[in-house]
Amino acid sequence: MTKNVGGIDRTLRIVIGLALIAAAATGTVGLWGYIGLVPLATGLMGWCPPYAMFGFNTCSVKKAD
Template structure:
């Protein structure tokens, strides 16, 4: 898997994912907040399946 999620995109995904999970865990929002696992995981691993399917790449690292 080639990384396709860049720096700012990764940070935003991690922050939003953690915020949604925290809100769901504290009961501020419903169980749907655990959907925050998806952006959290894609932010941590640096690869997003929909980006790969659509040909997007926000990562500044170029292939050799």
């Protein structure tokens, strides 16, 4: 798996995922808040399956000249 999630995208996924999980754990939102596991996992891994399917890449990779 080549990393296709980077920088701000990765940070936002982790923060949003943790916020949704915390909200679900405290009962602020319903059980649907555990969907936050998805952005958390993709942010931690740095790879997103839909990004790979559609050819998106937010990870800045420097190419050697």
